[in-house]
Amino acid sequence: MxxxxxxxxxxxxxxxxxxxxxxxxxxxxxxxHKPVLKAVCARDAAKAKAFADNWGYERVETDWRKLVSxxxxxxxxxxxxxxxxxxxxxxxxxxxxxxxxEKPLARTAAEAEPMVKAVEEAKVxxxxxxxYRRVPAISxxxxxIDEGRLGRTFHxxxxxxxxxxxxxxxxxxxxxxxxxxxxxxxxxxxxDLLAHNIDTAMWLNGPITRVxxxxxxxxxxxxxxxxxxxxxxGIDDACLFICEFANGSLGLFESTRYARGHKxxxxxxxNGAGGSVRFDLEEMEYLDYFEYKGESHVRGxxxxxxxxxxxxxxxRYWVPGLVIGYEHSFLNALADFVTxxxxxxxxxxxxxxxxxxxxxxxxxxxxxxxxxxxxxxxxL
Ligand SMILES: NC(=O)c1ccc[n+]([C@@H]2O[C@H](COP(=O)([O-])OP(=O)(O)OC[C@H]3O[C@@H](n4cnc5c(N)ncnc54)[C@H](O)[C@@H]3O)[C@@H](O)[C@H]2O)c1
Numbered sequence: 001m002x003x004x005x006x007x008x009x010x011x012x013x014x015x016x017x018x019x020x021x022x023x024x025x026x027x028x029x030x031x032x033h034k035p036v037l038k039a040v041c042a043r044d045a046a047k048a049k050a051f052a053d054n055w056g057y058e059r060v061e062t063d064w065r066k067l068v069s070x071x072x073x074x075x076x077x078x079x080x081x082x083x084x085x086x087x088x089x090x091x092x093x094x095x096x097x098x099x100x101x102e103k104p105l106a107r108t109a110a111e112a113e114p115m116v117k118a119v120e121e122a123k124v125x126x127x128x129x130x131x132y133r134r135v136p137a138i139s140x141x142x143x144x145i146d147e148g149r150l151g152r153t154f155h156x157x158x159x160x161x162x163x164x165x166x167x168x169x170x171x172x173x174x175x176x177x178x179x180x181x182x183x184x185x186x187x188x189x190x191x192d193l194l195a196h197n198i199d200t201a202m203w204l205n206g207p208i209t210r211v212x213x214x215x216x217x218x219x220x221x222x223x224x225x226x227x228x229x230x231x232x233x234g235i236d237d238a239c240l241f242i243c244e245f246a247n248g249s250l251g252l253f254e255s256t257r258y259a260r261g262h263k264x265x266x267x268x269x270x271n272g273a274g275g276s277v278r279f280d281l282e283e284m285e286y287l288d289y290f291e292y293k294g295e296s297h298v299r300g301x302x303x304x305x306x307x308x309x310x311x312x313x314x315x316r317y318w319v320p321g322l323v324i325g326y327e328h329s330f331l332n333a334l335a336d337f338v339t340x341x342x343x344x345x346x347x348x349x350x351x352x353x354x355x356x357x358x359x360x361x362x363x364x365x366x367x368x369x370x371x372x373x374x375x376x377x378x379x380l
Pocket of ligand 1: 009010011012013014015041042043064078079080081082084102103104129130131175176192
């Protein structure tokens with residue numbers, strides 16, 4: 001068993017999700033690399049130490065530059081707010097480290113491009129944590145589409161709805177609310193939530209070529225946690241867009257943090273000539289599948305309980321009928337990354353692939369600004 005020595009920057013929500021994956025990898029997957037939790041980095045040494053002790057990291061750094069250049073680190077995991085991804089990734093690539101970076105790759109495609117160049121020049125393995133691809137039901141949707149069961153696709157529609165920023169007195173910025181600060185996040189729901197849906201959509205249905213979008217910022221000013229002043233809000237609170245795919249199908253996407261009653265309603269549906277699939281994250285162990293065999297008195301949707309050994313990833317877990325959860329999407333992603341190291345076929349999405357999602361996000365925001373249809377420039 002070879003060691004895969006991990007240095008993680010940031011110990012928040014994703015820091016926990018990834019640490020769990022590192023700890024469990026070799027328990028569930030027959031890989032030849034065992035992650036070793038070497039160091040976690042955050043600016044507050046005491047908080048980082050408490051995290052390190054809880055999760056079993058050997059040491060703490062307070063300067064990410066020290067972490068990325070450390071001789072005992074093989075892979076740098078970037079779990080910081082979006083504005084830090086570029087600097088850390090480029091430094092890590094120059095230091096010859098493998099990089100696992102949280103999504104979105106960066107705040108804009110222009111910011112992401114040098115990151116792609118850096119990892120490709122350094123020839124270091126790299127991956128972006130678009131973990132929803134690794135939800136078994138979504139992987140099964142990909143399998144059904146690749147098997148040709150949907151035939152020619154006509155429609156892709158997706159939602160990602162939340163409701164946590166409706167109150168106007170929620171502040172913006174700082175450690176807890178960087179997502180509401182355009183400088184740290186880059187954008188609002190487009191980069192945070194729709195990026196996931198765009199990644200899944202292009203994985204399942206191919207490149208998005210053109211978009212037209214409408215965004216809205218419902219609360220125009222919020223107190224900024226770093227300055228203590230009421231400042232304009234620069235992020236999109238809601239975003240709706242329609243698009244064309246290279247295969248001739250049409251897409252419809254909606255995301256908001258103002259859908260009262262929804263915490264993480266994430267759904268998609270694909271309609272083809274031969275059938276349809278639909279997914280709902282709140283019932284993530286199911287994939288609904290309609291198989292067209294002509295109209296008859298037994299036509300209907302079937303609900304696949306994605307827990308059998310022949311379903312993606314499921315032979316690594318329990319007996320048929322028993323479910324896995326959100327955290328396993330990160331474990332599955334990590335397993336794919338490590339398998340990629342061992343087989344020489346890199347796991348996707350790598351930085352170059354994730355750049356395509358960034359291009360769509362940019363086009364969506366540009367269209368919302370100009371009101372025009374915008375070409376994405378996504379690689380075909
Ligand atoms: N894949 C997913 O489903 C998913 C879900 C949530 C977040 N994310 C992404 O993960 C990243 C982090 O999001 P989060 O929800 O974990 O955020 P978070 O606020 O919970 O954690 C961010 C961490 O970064 C650390 N940090 C900030 N500045 C730093 C610096 N200069 N040096 C070292 N550490 C620093 C903070 O201390 C904190 O531990 C973002 O890019 C976000 O878009 C992805």
